[in-house]
Amino acid sequence: MSEDLREMLTDGAVHEGDVVTGEVTSVDDSGVTVALSHGFEGVISAQELSAIPGTDASQVLKVGDSVTAVVTKVDMESGQVALSKRRAEQSEAWARMQAQFESQAAFEIQVRDVVKGGLVADVGVRAFIPASLVDRRFVEDLKEFKGQTLKVKVVELDPEKNKLILSRRAVLEEEQESRVQELMEKLQPGEVIEGVVQRLTDFGAFVDVGGADGLVHISELSHTHVEHPSDVVKEGDHVKVRVLRVDPDAGKISLSIKSAQPEPWEEFATEFHPGDVVDGVVKRVVDFGAFVELRPGLEGLVHVSQISNEHVAQASDVLEPGQEVKVRVLSVEPERKRISLSMKEDNGGGAREQQPRRREPRRQPERQVDTSSGTGATLGDLFGDLFKK
Incomplete structure (x- = not known):
């Protein structure tokens, strides 16, 4: 060390605790060397570079960077000044983080x-x-x-x-909430948009419609009865939905897949004409008849009087849900969304090759009459002679 530098150190030009600024002259695994004013050389060890132990020096500084540090030690023999970038930043950092927390x-x-x-x-x-x-x-x-x-x-x-x-x-979450509010201001009930199914529950499916999730209730998934949403859609499916309701205050969007699809009457009703004989599946059985599905979501009614040529008191005596049947179209009323059907045979060949069988009532087991006298002899043995006279 030169006499001039030793004299400057001795005179106290650099003290422990001082905050100094210098230019990085070298960076290696051991730390960083900094050129300070008046010819002093400062060294920032690797552990004093960052608040994160084990940080690579090259991730923090590079040659030519200006750095501010706290003097932690002055070595009079070597003339080196130990510095800490970490300590210099701590006080300012806590004040800055406190301000960020409050705002x-x-x-x-x-x-x-x-x-x-x-x-x-x-x-x-x-x-x-x-x-x-x-x-x-x-x-x-x-x-x-x-x-x-x-x-x-x-x-x-x-x-x-x-x-x-x-x-x-x-x-x-804050950004998501902002997107939801913005989206809700744009969505209009009745419009049809595209979305992606995000998750399924027992009561419906949640669909992302551009940054916000809306609920498609299970009753709005299809024109046909749905036991579980997974019967109709799965996560990741791209679907068209109609906006039913938007409630910005509650942050809720109600959607319908069913309403975004053509009505079964619009899609299929023109296929059927009086006299047509078609296959169908019994969907519901009521006291006055049975509803038979001809196409997905399109049902016709077989009145109890049209189930058989024989008298049928209740439709459930003959039919049950899920049963496949052949029916004849009696009338089609698009304005009332009603199709009347018959399972009766007619002179032209009938709607069915054979009439539905009635469900046989459960037969009670025949009661066995004990004709023994309790003596081991039958009535014939005891009174047979009377019948011979």
């Missing part, structure tokens, strides 16, 4: 590492994003986020415990 404004961070349970970032102090706050949905592998720039919010901080918790999920 709840979103800001960007870069993910430095993936650890058990979440992500780690350096914002002047160590910041942690728990796995549950990384996304709106569960993330299987967090490694995909390493090195990424994410928009986050401060949800918890405690400088004394060196604790800073960030949330990306809070930002995503």
Whole structure:
């Protein structure tokens, strides 16, 4: 070390605790060398570069960068000045994070590492994003986020415990809520739009219609009866839906797949004419007859008087749901959305090759009459002689 530099150090030109600024002259695995004013050389060790232990120096600084650091030690023998970029940033960082927490404004961070349970970032102090706050949905592998720039919010901080918790999920949910409100202002009841099935429940299907999920109730999935939504759609399906209702205050959108499809009467009714003999399936049985499905969603009524040439008291005596039948069209009334059918035979060959069989009542077992006298002899044995006279 030169006498001039030793004299400057001795005179106290650089003190521990001073905040100094210099230019990075070299970067290696051990840390960073910084050229300070008056010819001093400062060294920032790897552990003093970042709030994240084990951070690669080249990820933080490069040659030519200007850096501000705190003087942690002055070595009179070598003339080197130990610096800490981490300490210089801490005080300012906590003040900045406190302001972010109070304003709840979103800001960007870069993910430095993936650890058990979440992500780690350096914002002047160590910041942690728990796995549950990384996304709106569960993330299987967090490694995909390493090195990424994410928009986050401060949800918890405690400088004394060196604790800073960030949330990306809070930002995503806020953005989602904004998209939902914007979408609801645009959606109009009655319009038909495209969507993607997101998830199924016992009572219906949730469909994404451009940033917001709307519910298609199970009764609005199809013109035919649906036992479970999975019988009609599956997750990932692209579907057309009609907007039924929009409730911005409740954040709810009611949709219908059924209403976005042609009415069965519009699609199939013109296929049928009086006298036609067609196949169908019994869908419902009531006291006055049976409803037979001719095409999906299109049903006709076989009145109880038209089930058989023989008298039928109740349709359920002869028919049951799911039964395949052959019927003859009696009349078609599009304006009333009604088709009358018959299963009776007619002189022209009839609607059926044979009449439906009546369900036979369960026969009671014949009662056995004990004709024995209790003595081991039958009545014939005891009174046979009387019949001979």
